[in-house]
Amino acid sequence: MDKEKRKHFTIMIIPHSEKKSVVLNVPVYIFKIISIMLVMTSILSIMFIKQYYDYREEAKYAQRSKQENKNLTREFASVAKDAIALRDKVAEIEELDILIRKQNDFDPTKSYYSAENRKALAQGGPEDKTKVTASSVVASEAQEAIQLIKESVPELQESLEELHTLMEKRNSEESAKPSIRPTSGNINSGFGYRKDPFTFRPDFHTGIDIANRTGTPIYATADGKVIHAKYDGGYGRSILIYHGDGISTRYAHLSRYAVDANAEVKKGTLIGYMGSSGRSTGPHLHYEVIINGKPTDPTKFLP
Template sequence: MAKKISFIVLSNSGTTVKQIAAPVVLLVALSLVAVCGTVLIGMFLYDYLALKQSVVGSQKLAQTIDDQRGEIGQQRLQIQSFAHEINLLKEKLVQLDQFEEKIRVIANLEPSRSGDNLFGVGGAAPEDLDPQLEITQRHEGLMRAMHQQMGELGAASQRQEGSFSSLLEKLEGQRNLLASTPAIRPTSGWMTSSFGQRVSPFTGRKEFHKGVDIANRNGTAILATANGVVAFAGEKGTMGNVLVIDHGHGMITRYAHLSEFLKKQGAKVKRGDIIAQMGNSGRSTGPHLHYEVHLNGVPINPAQYILN
């Protein structure tokens, strides 16, 4: 006979109301069911939490992937923008090179490179990069081409820098030459005698007139016609008071019949500086300037050097 366990049910007043007897096996079975249910519920909750955590992790991973895709898209857009900038830079370098050659032609200078060009011996400008790629395409080929062209542009910019330095040096030399070349009227007034053969107002005979005569009032300002150094300022025979400027490059100018010197020997002058005043010193028929230009010791017609 199966064992039973009795349970006494008490009332609120403590008196016995009922006594219940249950088999031990049933109680054990109920306990096992309760334990198994608890375990199953625990396993379910664990799996649920794990699944929930996995879903959250998947969502974060998906968001990270989307963020990385966005960054990759931005990087590829930047690569395309850099490729466009490289094309523009290359175009500017070619334009600068062409501009330099025009300057050299205008200034009558030799070409910047003999048998060579901006991108090396016999080398033409690299073809333009093609940045018009789909964002989803891989850009390794474009990046390799960009890297190669940046190297070529770096070398070309160094050649251009050297070429511009050479051009600047030559133009500086020409500027000094031009600044030292007579180019303006030495004074205001009227041209009374030109360069070349003429009849002397004193002897009545033909003689070679080495300069030009410009007449005006006594004291009219005399200007230096180019940059130079006063080589002589003093009296010289029939020419009266004479001032001579050495402009370098074999060029000198001479100003005669002056009334007053405003620059001393050894003074540096620039084109347009007032160096003296017109006068009537020496053998002269009236206030005027006798003006001469000499190149390598040979008198040259000053009219060729009056551009204003």
């Protein structure tokens, strides 16, 4: 056999009939080509199937991501809306703070809020908050709102604390200032020049006289400290209270004391009872308001 012959296969097709047999002389390289083609087709098929499954997985993942993104977007929009609403609330509280300062004659310009903050807060949120979407506009607005809240809330706290201190001071000043009636009854002798009830000569009356029955309760007209509760000449049984800031009050002609010297009293504390002790013509309270040692018209300190 020569070399050429060995490189061929012979395929014989023998029909089960009278027909002649077919003899095919196939060269070996044809089989090689067919084998290579088969292998390549298989590889390509596997690659294609893998690609297909990968694509399907990716599509599923993309679908999930899309849903997640949608959820996140919705959640963000809700948080953004809350931040903007909160900023508006803070602005309202700041307005209220300023209003309280104005109503109480505290300097509203002394407020802690920076001018920029107040301006930004006054601008408020979008017209219609239901239209808020998670657009970048809303994102930046929400961010600004949160920044403002972060800056404003500590300032608001500081301002309210200052307001509290101012109010407390105001209240203690108010309660240390005589402002109520010391007892019930009619004022039958006013402050200033009058005829002396004993001598009928012109005399300066250093307080007012309030007449009522013996035993009518007498009250401190402001917070303070009892300087003395003693028999004091013409005043009879009398009480002197110091309220601070140079202001004192005197309650004279009592029948009885309800407090001792050095007692701390509040506006409205029962301090004694009406009488006619000392230089008196009948049961009444002689009430004085003394400012820096000078008797002042007590009616100016009555409600």
